[in-house]
Amino acid sequence: MSKIHINVSINDDNIEYLCNPEDTVLDILRDNLRLTGTKEGCGTGDCGACSIILDDKLVCSCLVLAAEVEGSKIFTIEGMANENELHPLQKKFLEHAALQCGICTPGILIAAKALLEKNSNPTETEVRYWLAGNLCRCTGYDKIIRAVLDAAAEMRS
Amino acid sequence: MVKVKIWGSLRNAAGGTDQVCIDGRNFKELLDNLKIKYPGLKPQIERGVSLAIDGKIYKESWFIPVNEDSEVVLMPYMIGG
Amino acid sequence: MTSQGNKTNRQFNVVGTRPVRPDGIDKVTGKALYGADLYSPNMLVGKMLRINEPHALIKSIDTSKAEQLPGVKSVITFKDFLSVDTNKNNDIIENCIANKKVLYDGHAIAAVAAINLNIAEKALKLIEFQLDKLPFVIDIDKAMEKDSPVVQAGRKNENVPNGFSDNVNSFCSFGHGNLEDGFKKAERIVEKSFKTPSVHQGYIEPHACLASMTLDGKADLWCCTQGQYNVRSICADIMGIETSQLRVTASEIGGGFGGKTTVFIEPIALALSLKSGQPVKIVMTREEVFKATGPTVSSLVDIKMGMSKDGLITAAHAIIRYEGGAFPNEIYELGAQSAFAAYDLKAVRSEGFNILTNRPLQAAYRAPGAPQAIFAVESTVDELCQKLNLDPLEVRLKNAAKKGTTASYGPTFDDIGLIATLEAAQEHPHYKSTLGPNQGRGLSCGFWFNFGGNTCVSLNINFDGTVCIVEGNPDIGGSRASISQMAAEELDIPLNKIRTVIADTNSLGHNDVTDGSRVTFAVGLATIKAAKAAKKEMCKRAAKLWNIDEEAVIWKDGHVLPAGANAGIHDPLSLKEIAAISAQTGGPISGHHEVNAEGAGVSFGVHLVDVEVDPETGHTKILRYTVFQDAGKAVHPSYVEGQMQGGSVQGIGWALNEEYIYDQDGKLLNPGFLDYRIPVASDLPMIDPVILEIPNPGHPYGVRGVGETSIVPPLAAICNAVSRATEIRFTELPLSPPKVLSAILKNQ
Numbered sequence: 001m002s003k004i005h006i007n008v009s010i011n012d013d014n015i016e017y018l019c020n021p022e023d024t025v026l027d028i029l030r031d032n033l034r035l036t037g038t039k040e041g042c043g044t045g046d047c048g049a050c051s052i053i054l055d056d057k058l059v060c061s062c063l064v065l066a067a068e069v070e071g072s073k074i075f076t077i078e079g080m081a082n083e084n085e086l087h088p089l090q091k092k093f094l095e096h097a098a099l100q101c102g103i104c105t106p107g108i109l110i111a112a113k114a115l116l117e118k119n120s121n122p123t124e125t126e127v128r129y130w131l132a133g134n135l136c137r138c139t140g141y142d143k144i145i146r147a148v149l150d151a152a153a154e155m156r157s
Numbered sequence: 158m159v160k161v162k163i164w165g166s167l168r169n170a171a172g173g174t175d176q177v178c179i180d181g182r183n184f185k186e187l188l189d190n191l192k193i194k195y196p197g198l199k200p201q202i203e204r205g206v207s208l209a210i211d212g213k214i215y216k217e218s219w220f221i222p223v224n225e226d227s228e229v230v231l232m233p234y235m236i237g238g
Numbered sequence: 239m240t241s242q243g244n245k246t247n248r249q250f251n252v253v254g255t256r257p258v259r260p261d262g263i264d265k266v267t268g269k270a271l272y273g274a275d276l277y278s279p280n281m282l283v284g285k286m287l288r289i290n291e292p293h294a295l296i297k298s299i300d301t302s303k304a305e306q307l308p309g310v311k312s313v314i315t316f317k318d319f320l321s322v323d324t325n326k327n328n329d330i331i332e333n334c335i336a337n338k339k340v341l342y343d344g345h346a347i348a349a350v351a352a353i354n355l356n357i358a359e360k361a362l363k364l365i366e367f368q369l370d371k372l373p374f375v376i377d378i379d380k381a382m383e384k385d386s387p388v389v390q391a392g393r394k395n396e397n398v399p400n401g402f403s404d405n406v407n408s409f410c411s412f413g414h415g416n417l418e419d420g421f422k423k424a425e426r427i428v429e430k431s432f433k434t435p436s437v438h439q440g441y442i443e444p445h446a447c448l449a450s451m452t453l454d455g456k457a458d459l460w461c462c463t464q465g466q467y468n469v470r471s472i473c474a475d476i477m478g479i480e481t482s483q484l485r486v487t488a489s490e491i492g493g494g495f496g497g498k499t500t501v502f503i504e505p506i507a508l509a510l511s512l513k514s515g516q517p518v519k520i521v522m523t524r525e526e527v528f529k530a531t532g533p534t535v536s537s538l539v540d541i542k543m544g545m546s547k548d549g550l551i552t553a554a555h556a557i558i559r560y561e562g563g564a565f566p567n568e569i570y571e572l573g574a575q576s577a578f579a580a581y582d583l584k585a586v587r588s589e590g591f592n593i594l595t596n597r598p599l600q601a602a603y604r605a606p607g608a609p610q611a612i613f614a615v616e617s618t619v620d621e622l623c624q625k626l627n628l629d630p631l632e633v634r635l636k637n638a639a640k641k642g643t644t645a646s647y648g649p650t651f652d653d654i655g656l657i658a659t660l661e662a663a664q665e666h667p668h669y670k671s672t673l674g675p676n677q678g679r680g681l682s683c684g685f686w687f688n689f690g691g692n693t694c695v696s697l698n699i700n701f702d703g704t705v706c707i708v709e710g711n712p713d714i715g716g717s718r719a720s721i722s723q724m725a726a727e728e729l730d731i732p733l734n735k736i737r738t739v740i741a742d743t744n745s746l747g748h749n750d751v752t753d754g755s756r757v758t759f760a761v762g763l764a765t766i767k768a769a770k771a772a773k774k775e776m777c778k779r780a781a782k783l784w785n786i787d788e789e790a791v792i793w794k795d796g797h798v799l800p801a802g803a804n805a806g807i808h809d810p811l812s813l814k815e816i817a818a819i820s821a822q823t824g825g826p827i828s829g830h831h832e833v834n835a836e837g838a839g840v841s842f843g844v845h846l847v848d849v850e851v852d853p854e855t856g857h858t859k860i861l862r863y864t865v866f867q868d869a870g871k872a873v874h875p876s877y878v879e880g881q882m883q884g885g886s887v888q889g890i891g892w893a894l895n896e897e898y899i900y901d902q903d904g905k906l907l908n909p910g911f912l913d914y915r916i917p918v919a920s921d922l923p924m925i926d927p928v929i930l931e932i933p934n935p936g937h938p939y940g941v942r943g944v945g946e947t948s949i950v951p952p953l954a955a956i957c958n959a960v961s962r963a964t965e966i967r968f969t970e971l972p973l974s975p976p977k978v979l980s981a982i983l984k985n986q
Contacts, residue, residue: 039443039492041442043524044524046910046912086263086267094259094262097876100716100880101442101490102265103492103493131918131920132919133918136442137441137442139880139884140917140925141887141917143879
């Protein structure tokens with residue numbers, strides 16, 4: 001079977017790629033487009049390390065087929081910083097030491113960004129439940145939650 | 158002569174006591190002499206052992222000196238994660 | 239988040255602050271390269287054929303059809319690995335790829351390298367094999383019985399008592415004093431058996447590597463690992479090449495916790511690369527990680543302990559049985575030694591057995607062996623406190639190990655921080671707060687040995703006065719920051735003038751694995767000494783310039799200056815100024831240090847937890863969690879807190895939800911994050927870290943290792959809390975809701 005041709009916008013760039021029917025968006029991002037910031041932790045949508053924003057929705061890119069995003073808008077960790085300036089979430093993660101090994105960090109940042117775009121003043125509980133789909137094994141989540149709440153406060157002011 | 162404490166399951170191989178007297182001015186000499194005097198300890202020593210000298214655990218430092226009145230304890234080889 | 243008890247006189251400028259870590263931007267922007275993030279020209283994809291049986295004889299493997307599939311460039315089996323020198327490495331390679339028997343569910347028997355994943359997967363299906371299924375054993379008790387199926391014959395050590403199957407391959411015992419007399423003195427004796435399941439380190443990054451090996455025996459290997467030098471030693475031995483010819487580069491690592499201190503795919507990738515003549519990349523799936531990497535030992539621990547009316551432990555006996563999979567390991571020794579380490583006991587004995595089973599070979603997991611044993615001990619102490627109506631903290635204080643205590647594992651303790659952490663816990667508002675219905679409070683001590691180990695650091699001063707540090711330990715928790723801080727402190731220059739990088743195996747001498755809580759201690763120590771050596775050289779240069787004796791020049795506040803008026807009047811020169819003339823005064827200036835560091839002190843911690851157990855669902859909610867630990871000197875307090883919090887949460891998962899679940903055919907039922915349930919953000923409250931600083935005399939800044947101890951206390955702390963909340967004494971982990979509910983209902 002020949003490959004499928006897809007046009008999509010990724011971090012505001014117009015991108016074309018060819019994919020196999022069984023390829024996921026995660027496969028294409030990493031193996032074809034070399035956007036390796038999005039990580040594979042499980043391949044089954046359980047860990048959130050592959051989180052991206054697809055047409056304004058937070059999704060696991062390992063659960064979306066590469067063939068089904070024709071014409072869509074995708075946003076990954078590589079698009080989070082604004083040319084020369086880090087996003088407030090990224091800054092707060094660094095300030096609060098909210099990462100240790102850093103493998104879950106891109107997924108969590110994307111997820112947190114999606115949250116703050118929906119709810120600019122979440123409570124601690126709301127942040128914890130929103131991020132329940134993003135596994136972290138190093139930090140115990142404490143500093144991550146603090147960083148998100150602090151970034152939310154800064155973005156509100 | 159230095160007194161070396163032997164751990165429980167090795168005591169049979171060390172003549173039935175929990176402490177032996179052995180010659181040696183450093184980590185290596187003690188272990189070499191233990192192997193000679195108590196051949197039953199050889200397999201364990203060759204699998205790997207550490208020594209605690211006066212409360213400090215030395216994984217494998219041959220030339221750490223040992224005094225006659227040092228407390229020396231034979232310990233399993235240390236590993237971590 | 240507080241710091242207490244700083245007994246050092248030294249005032250630090252950079253050490254003890256919280257700068258942003260140097261690799262931070264790379265990690266928050268997705269730029270950092272982890273194991274699976276490297277792609278090389280002409281690269282092949284490697285996949286392994288894994289067998290879904292726990293125990294089977296391999297009668298034949300025929301790879302010819304796979305080899306002929308277009309796009310397949312190499313196929314290997316165990317036959318491709320025949321030149322292994324050491325027993326240990328032989329076990330490692332056999333654990334990666336089966337020799338004569340399939341020994342655990344998920345054990346590989348062959349591997350292929352192909353031009354893409356699709357073809358590699360097709361090729362696996364073309365490999366034909368014949369197996370004779372064998373009776374298997376995965377439980378400790380069954381494996382010990384004389385008539386048990388034997389996992390591997392001929393592995394029994396000389397120290398194993400009679401009466402057990404060949405699966406019992408090793409035995410040890412420690413202790414001193416007269417147990418019988420001790421038990422006679424007890425007011426109450428508790429005898430209980432405890433059970434913990436196998437759990438996995440649960441790092442979010444699956445193992446990945448990219449190997450390139452050519453016919454002249456040279457090889458390059460990129461992999462996510464806690465120890466690139468260890469990978470080099472193991473793989474060079476397995477591949478039959480010199481260590482100098484294998485260059486291993488450690489990628490950024492997405493978690494390890496001990497599970498990445500060995501190899502599972504690297505020799506496979508090297509062999510596939512050698513045979514195909516092309517680089518080969520292997521990335522494990524999550525299922526492969528659970529099935530075929532190194533989970534912890536599972537345990538059965540029997541404890542008998544006696545306590546006097548006023549809370550003195552009069553005698554204590556532990557029998558520890560660990561299984562760590564199909565190959566021998568020494569974790570049972572660490573368990574037996576650490577079990578009673580927190581206590582000053584006159585009569586104590588701990589015995590340890592290692593048992594082989596049809597499971598994958600275990601790997602270390604943060605303080606390996608200690609959590610399981612200490613869970614059993616601390617639960618028993620707690621039960622005795624309940625039965626004698628004594629305060630659990632007071633009892634710990636009464637029996638606590640201190641300077642001069644003969645440890646249960648033999649040596650006499652020097653200065654240790656246990657009493658200080660217990661007192662800190664006792665004074666903390668957490669301990670005094672009140673509890674409501676269905677709520678309980680648990681506490682536990684924790685202990686770990688901590689290591690030094692082989693370490694090399696090179697510190698190079700650039701012509702512009704900036705500094706490049708080369709060290710050899712992968713950064714798993716922020717160590718680049720701490721190392722840079724210690725160098726900045728020693729050299730008296732701003733932190734942003736320093737860049738610390740992690741060397742590949744060709745660029746620096748051997749460094750032991752990042753484990754044993756050793757990096758801040760040992761690499762820090764070597765960095766400080768390298769900095770001192772560089773300072774000495776800078777003093778030498780100034781002496782030459784000023785035409786005075788080397789001894790007449792000193793270093794002070796980031797400058798070289800004459801030691802006194804006798805040496806003459808010379809303006810001090812800053813590091814930057816000396817660096818600027820280094821070419822003219824003898825050449826580039828550097829300092830280096832190589833050592834097998836000793837003197838890492840043991841560390842103790844205390845955890846307090848409040849829980850609420852829902853009597854209708856058996857679900858345990860963590861209400862409040864406080865961690866007390868002695869760090870000696872917290873170089874970067876945020877990262878010390880991070881270790882304390884992270885280890886605690888892993889222990890919480892171990893206590894409440896995590897376990898390897900096998901079916902009756904010896905196959906793993908939950909090799910994925912859905913059913914292997916690690917803690918998520920919504921399971922937890924904030925974890926409150928209290929850092930104590932009782933300086934370690936073995937380190938120039940007083941640093942103690944902290945990375946591992948924090949996984950030890952949570953198991954018993956939570957079990958004690960749940961036991962008190964429900965008034966049922968639990969002895970088996972995890973305390974998952976169905977198990978707790980069933981016990982609650984039975985108790986009604």
